[in-house]
Amino acid sequence: MNTAEIKAAIMDQFPGSVLESEDLGESQVELKADQWFEIATFIKENPNLSFDQLECITGIDLGEEASLQTRYNFHSMEHRHKIEILISHDRKEPKVASIEKIWRIGDWFERETYDMFGIVYEGHSDLRRILCPDDWEGWPLRKDYEGQELYHGIVIPKMKEEDGWE
Amino acid sequence: MTVDTLINWFATMGDFPILAFILAVVISGIPLFLVMALNAMIAVYVERKVSAFMMDRVGPMGQGPGLHAGKWGLLQTAADAIKLLVKEDTVPESSDKFLFKMAPYIIFIGAFLGLAAVPFSSSLQVADFNVGVFYIIAVGSIGIIGIVMAGWASNNKWSLYGAMRSAAQIISYEIPAGLSIIVPIMMAGTLNLQELIIFQSGTIWGILPNWIIFNNPFSFIAFFTFFISAVAETNRTPFDIPEAESELVAGWMTEYSGFRWAVFFLSEYANMLVVSGLAVAGFLGGWQSPIPGLFNTGLWGLFWFMGKLGFLIFVMMWFRWTFPRLRVDQLMHVCWKVLIPITMFNIFGVGIWKLIFG
Amino acid sequence: MILNIGPQHPSTHGVLRLEVMTDGEIVSQIRPHLGYLHRCFEKHSENVTYEQVIPFTDRCDYLASMNSNFGYVVAMEELMEIKIPERVEYIRVIMGELNRIASHLLALGVYGLDIGAFTPFLYMLRDRERILDMFEYTCGARLLYNYMWVGGVSHDLPKDFETICTDFLDYFEPQIKEYNNLLSFNKIFVERTADVGVIPADVAVSYGVSGPNLRASGVKWDVRKDEPYSIYEKFDFDVPTGTGEFGTLGDCYDRYWVRMLEIEESVKILRQALKEVPSGDVHQALPKKIRPPKGSVYRRTESPRGDLGYYIISDGTPVPSRVKMRSPAFTALSCLDEVSRGWMISDVIAILGSLDIVLGEIDR
Numbered sequence: 045m046n047t048a049e050i051k052a053a054i055m056d057q058f059p060g061s062v063l064e065s066e067d068l069g070e071s072q073v074e075l076k077a078d079q080w081f082e083i084a085t086f087i088k089e090n091p092n093l094s095f096d097q098l099e100c101i102t103g104i105d106l107g108e109e110a111s112l113q114t115r116y117n118f119h120s121m122e123h124r125h126k127i128e129i130l131i132s133h134d135r136k137e138p139k140v141a142s143i144e145k146i147w148r149i150g151d152w153f154e155r156e157t158y159d160m161f162g163i164v165y166e167g168h169s170d171l172r173r174i175l176c177p178d179d180w181e182g183w184p185l186r187k188d189y190e191g192q193e194l195y196h197g198i199v200i201p202k203m204k205e206e207d208g209w210e
Numbered sequence: 211m212t213v214d215t216l217i218n219w220f221a222t223m224g225d226f227p228i229l230a231f232i233l234a235v236v237i238s239g240i241p242l243f244l245v246m247a248l249n250a251m252i253a254v255y256v257e258r259k260v261s262a263f264m265m266d267r268v269g270p271m272g273q274g275p276g277l278h279a280g281k282w283g284l285l286q287t288a289a290d291a292i293k294l295l296v297k298e299d300t301v302p303e304s305s306d307k308f309l310f311k312m313a314p315y316i317i318f319i320g321a322f323l324g325l326a327a328v329p330f331s332s333s334l335q336v337a338d339f340n341v342g343v344f345y346i347i348a349v350g351s352i353g354i355i356g357i358v359m360a361g362w363a364s365n366n367k368w369s370l371y372g373a374m375r376s377a378a379q380i381i382s383y384e385i386p387a388g389l390s391i392i393v394p395i396m397m398a399g400t401l402n403l404q405e406l407i408i409f410q411s412g413t414i415w416g417i418l419p420n421w422i423i424f425n426n427p428f429s430f431i432a433f434f435t436f437f438i439s440a441v442a443e444t445n446r447t448p449f450d451i452p453e454a455e456s457e458l459v460a461g462w463m464t465e466y467s468g469f470r471w472a473v474f475f476l477s478e479y480a481n482m483l484v485v486s487g488l489a490v491a492g493f494l495g496g497w498q499s500p501i502p503g504l505f506n507t508g509l510w511g512l513f514w515f516m517g518k519l520g521f522l523i524f525v526m527m528w529f530r531w532t533f534p535r536l537r538v539d540q541l542m543h544v545c546w547k548v549l550i551p552i553t554m555f556n557i558f559g560v561g562i563w564k565l566i567f568g
Numbered sequence: 569m570i571l572n573i574g575p576q577h578p579s580t581h582g583v584l585r586l587e588v589m590t591d592g593e594i595v596s597q598i599r600p601h602l603g604y605l606h607r608c609f610e611k612h613s614e615n616v617t618y619e620q621v622i623p624f625t626d627r628c629d630y631l632a633s634m635n636s637n638f639g640y641v642v643a644m645e646e647l648m649e650i651k652i653p654e655r656v657e658y659i660r661v662i663m664g665e666l667n668r669i670a671s672h673l674l675a676l677g678v679y680g681l682d683i684g685a686f687t688p689f690l691y692m693l694r695d696r697e698r699i700l701d702m703f704e705y706t707c708g709a710r711l712l713y714n715y716m717w718v719g720g721v722s723h724d725l726p727k728d729f730e731t732i733c734t735d736f737l738d739y740f741e742p743q744i745k746e747y748n749n750l751l752s753f754n755k756i757f758v759e760r761t762a763d764v765g766v767i768p769a770d771v772a773v774s775y776g777v778s779g780p781n782l783r784a785s786g787v788k789w790d791v792r793k794d795e796p797y798s799i800y801e802k803f804d805f806d807v808p809t810g811t812g813e814f815g816t817l818g819d820c821y822d823r824y825w826v827r828m829l830e831i832e833e834s835v836k837i838l839r840q841a842l843k844e845v846p847s848g849d850v851h852q853a854l855p856k857k858i859r860p861p862k863g864s865v866y867r868r869t870e871s872p873r874g875d876l877g878y879y880i881i882s883d884g885t886p887v888p889s890r891v892k893m894r895s896p897a898f899t900a901l902s903c904l905d906e907v908s909r910g911w912m913i914s915d916v917i918a919i920l921g922s923l924d925i926v927l928g929e930i931d932r
Contacts, residue, residue: 069864096773100866100894102879115879117866117894121773121789128866149776152902160610175603175931184611185890265690367571371593371913447684448756456579456682457914532750534757535684537914538593 045092047071050127053093057086072115074130081141081167087118087127088146095120095127098147103157105187112138112161112186133163142168160185238336242325250479251287257527258286264531294475297468302365305465309363313356314466314473320352321480328487329403331497331511342403343395346488347388350443353477354380357452357462360474364465372461375538376445376452382545383442383449387485389553390436393429393560394422394492407496421495426567428559433493435553437522440485442545444478446526448533451541486522487515494518571913575604579682579917582927586904586916593912598905605931613891618644618858619718621891626712628893629929631674634667634703635871636929637716642797643867643878644718648860655848656720657799662733662841663703663715664798665834669740670699671872672780672827672834675924679824680751682921683760688751695743698736705732719853730842737835744831752828761824762815765907765919769818775906776899779874781923784810784826785818791870803840805833820922827924859886873897873924893932897925 045053051073055062061083063074075083087093095118104113116129131140142165144150154165155174162183165171173180181192191200255270262269270283301307324346326336339345354377361373395401398409412420423433442449453461463474490496495518497511505514536544573586580586583604589597609628613621625640626633638660645652677692700710707715707723715722726732751757767777772785782789790807792800808829810822860882868877874896881890900923908916 067862096770098776099868099875100877100879100892102866102890102892104881104890115866117877117879121787124794147776148771148774148906149899149902152898153776156898173603175606177603184608185614261686265687266694267690367569450684451914456684457917459578531687533685534680534751534754534760535914536756537760537912539912540759 045123045125047073047127050087050093050125053090054083054087057090058083068130069128071126072128072130074132077131077133077140080131081143081146084141084143084146092123093120094122096147097121098143098149098153099126101150101153101157103161103163103185105161105185107187111135112163114140114157114163116143138162139164139166141166142171144168159183162186238326242322242336246322246325246476246480246483249483250476251291253479253482253523254287254290254475255284256524257530258283260524260527261531264528291472294468294472299468299470300465302465304365306363306365309359310465311470313360313363314470314477315356316359317353317356317477318473320349320356321477321484323349323352324484325480325487327403328484329407329491329496330515331509332404332407334512335404338404339402341401343391343401343406343488343492346484347384347391350481350484351380351384353481360466361462364462366465368458368460368464369462372452372458372464375458376462378538379445379449379452379541379545380443382542383439383549386435386545386549386553387439387443389550389557390432390439391488391492392557393432396557396560396564397422397425397429403491403496407491407498410495411498419495419498419500421493421498423493426560426563428556428563429493431552432556432560433489435549435556436493437489437525439545439549440489441526441529442541444481444485444526446482447530448536449541450530450535451538456535482523482526483519486519486526489522490515490518573916579921580927581678581920581925582930584901584925584927584930586920588913588916590913593914595908595911595913595916598908598916600901600904602901602927603931605927607932609893609932610891613888615887617886618860618888621888622717623712623714625893626714627928628895628932629871629873629876629897629926630711631926632667632671632872633711633713634663634715635671635869635876637713638664638798639867639869639871639876640878641716641718642869643865643880644858644860646867647863647865647880647882648718648855648858650719650853650855652719653848653850653853654799654846656850656853658841658845659721659725659850660716661798661800661803662725662838662845663706663713663721665837665841666699666702666733668834668872669831670696672831673699675872676747676751676824676827679921679924680757682917683757685751685754685757688747691743691747691750695740698739702729702732702736705729717854718858719855720850724850725845730845733838733842737838741832741835744828748828752825758814758821760914761820761918761922762813764815764820764915765911765922766816767818767903767907771903771906772818775903777874777903778896778899779870779872780826780830781823781874781900783807784822786810791868791875795868797867797869800837803837805836808833820918823922823924857886859884868894871896873926873929874900893929895929895932897923897927897929901925901930 051062058079061076061079063076065074068074087095097119099117099119102115104115106113112133112135114131119126133140142154144154154168155171157163158165158171159173159176160183182189259269270286301310327339327342327345329335357376358373361369394406398406400406410421414420414424418424422429445452453463463471466474497515499505499510499514569590571588571590573588574580575583575585585601587599588595609624612624622637622640625636629636673692673696677689680688703713704710705726707713767785769785769787772782786809788807788809793807808826810817810826812822813825814821862882862884864881866877866879868875876896877894879892880888883889904920908919
């Protein structure tokens with residue numbers, strides 16, 4: 045199936061969940077966050093869609109004023125089609141349902157995105173930092189991230205625009 | 211040259227039995243220790259070179275006079291020994307210090323005692339027991355106490371794992387080893403190593419030397435079961451699970467370094483010497499020449515014995531650089547379900563053979 | 569008992585810490601702790617220009633840097649819609665496949681080392697060395713090449729590269745037989761790996777396991793075939809899958825064996841590619857300034873470890889707004905816990921080795 049058909053299938057099942065937007069790419073579909081878990085279950089279980097592979101989860105910060113976004117790339121081993129799903133989050137309180145239980149790799153991908161952006165995946169069984177140390181402060185990949193001065197007494201060097209490393 | 215002859219010789223000098231005893235033990239003990247050290251040095255060098263050639267490398271090489279490691283890397287082991295001796299002696303803070311320090315010596319004593327009964331030639335043997343075979347098997351088990359001590363005292367999980375595996379392995383493999391060595395004992399009717407070797411003189415069918423390995427099909431099998439168990443008892447690949455490098459870091463030796471570790475190393479190679487010595491004496495005719503009747507006297511005996519010994523040690527090295535490592539349960543499987551039934555059958559077979567042809 | 573395997577341990581293939589819950593020798597749970605090699609690849613990428621990202625990709629999967637470069641430039645070219653000269657494509661495929669062989673050789677050799685066989689490791693490194701020599705001859709670097717650029721490659725092939733490479737392949741092909749005799753069909757090796765750590769196909773797909781690990785579970789999925797990029801459509805090669813040769817489908821042996829077969833397939837591709845390299849200028853399509861249009865792209869390629877995906881978002885400036893790397897080793901490691909439960913400590917090492925992880929790529 046192509047993107048339009050997949051989109052139509054989701055719209056049929058969950059009316060009002062798909063957001064229309066001008067600047068979406070070829071295979072992208074933007075969804076509202078509220079019914080995400082149900083939609084995810086649907087696209088995995090539905091025999092016409094059967095997205096059995098969660099290819100990638102990418103967290104994105106659209107800018108200091110704008111919102112955060114999670115992008116999911118799905119692929120179906122059976123039908124060999126793919127889709128990319130975008131879900132935007134409020135910057136103050138970013139949260140979305142976890143799909144860890146549907147695709148097992150969601151566990152680590154969500155942990156990674158949480159680690160980097162602070163997006164909370166509700167229902168995740170073990171939402172800890174994965175790459176950064178457990179007691180790291182802040183969300184490193186956000187555009188407004190300010191690094192720590194000290195970490196357990198270690199001075200963290202800062203990069204300046206002009207004169208390189210301090 | 212045995213301890214007994216020395217004691218008797220001293221006794222002729224005067225009536226100081228204790229002094230004579232101590233002198234005799236020291237005089238025969240020092241060369242034994244030298245043999246052990248020399249063996250380790252040569253064996254390490256040989257192992258390096260053998261492994262290197264098997265792996266398509268050149269191994270330790272000196273680049274010329276005045277540079278390190280000497281010609282062909284001959285001084286490599288000496289350099290290694292010096293490095294180990296001058297290394298800082300570390301004892302982990304949380305270890306049981308007394309046991310930690312004791313363990314290497316116990317392992318060393320086990321190997322050392324075993325070496326005392328190895329018949330290097332018809333006259334060159336430190337202690338000529340009438341129960342030599344039994345003695346070697348028995349003192350061989352002392353080492354395991356040291357290993358368990360080392361593993362426990364290190365207070366390290368890897369060491370503990372290594373020690374437990376080692377205990378299970380060595381105790382299990384004693385059984386097939388013991389049962390296999392019974393075959394030559396049954397045939398020769400003696401536990402004395404020298405008598406065992408003398409039993410193997412002469413020829414069989416006029417061509418082959420009358421070694422126990424060629425004597426009958428059961429003893430032929432018994433040699434292989436014994437050798438496999440011997441490899442397992444010395445903790446060498448493919449049975450090196452107690453110190454499995456990729457799993458247990460270094461097993462029970464993890465916390466050891468410097469001199470203590472060198473002692474372990476020394477004992478490991480001495481153990482190889484002892485078990486190979488027993489195999490040679492029990493199955494391969496000891497110091498008897500492979501060409502019956504020729505070159506059989508004096509120092510030739512030492513030459514043949516060391517030659518056979520060297521060959522078996524080379525085979526052990528060959529194993530090590532060819533085979534992967536077994537898993538714990540597979541190791542036990544090989545021992546209990548394969549080797550022990552075979553050796554039991556062997557004993558039975560040899561009994562029947564002796565009844566019919568002997 | 570809780571056992572800490574790593575961060576310093578001979579067979580964690582880098583700096584990985586596994587918190588292993590054991591009952592005697594039996595493993596009941598594993599918690600991997602990552603991040604010891606985290607070098608902020610994605611954060612760095614947001615602060616450098618597009619072409620400056622390429623050296624960072626080298627350092628992610630340091631055993632298959634060519635393929636890391638390859639994935640990134642393919643994604644970039646898709647984003648910028650650049651047409652690449654034919655010669656460049658061929659050179660890229662040749663380099664990618666050579667690096668795949670090198671990477672698989674290391675993976676297999678180290679796997680032997682994990683199981684306890686030392687010698688095959690050195691045999692394989694000996695042959696890998698010749699591949700690295702070829703890379704050195706071409707681009708000056710042996711490990712971190714920075715060879716593939718957006719729109720081209722950094723250096724053209726040396727004049728006699730074709731002969732050197734053909735010589736190598738002629739020498740190399742019989743070597744595979746030697747490896748098989750020494751390691752693959754060794755009874756102890758088979759005993760240690762067959763039936764151990766079985767990953768069923770559905771579990772593998774659910775965990776996002778990809779590449780040789782996924783194919784070992786019987787799923788015929790190869791990005792080179794199924795989502796062809798570059799010029800892989802032109803070549804005739806098979807996608808080997810696991811067959812449960814000595815045990816169950818998807819066991820450690822299958823993962824080992826699929827890699828061995830893939831080496832042969834790579835040799836096949838190389839022979840075809842070497843024959844028909846067209847002439848041309850490799851620098852002709854290099855853009856003066858890389859300033860992709862606004863938009864995003866997700867493109868995956870087949871690295872030796874599996875689906876290597878790059879998610880690149882451009883906001884129209886010369887600096888990427890976001891570069892995300894979807895690392896195949898990351899997904900492979902995530903299934904370790906489930907696969908290893910109930911096996912022994914030695915098997916955990918065997919399973920970990922068979923997944924062929926590279927910590928540089930997992931931690932990025």
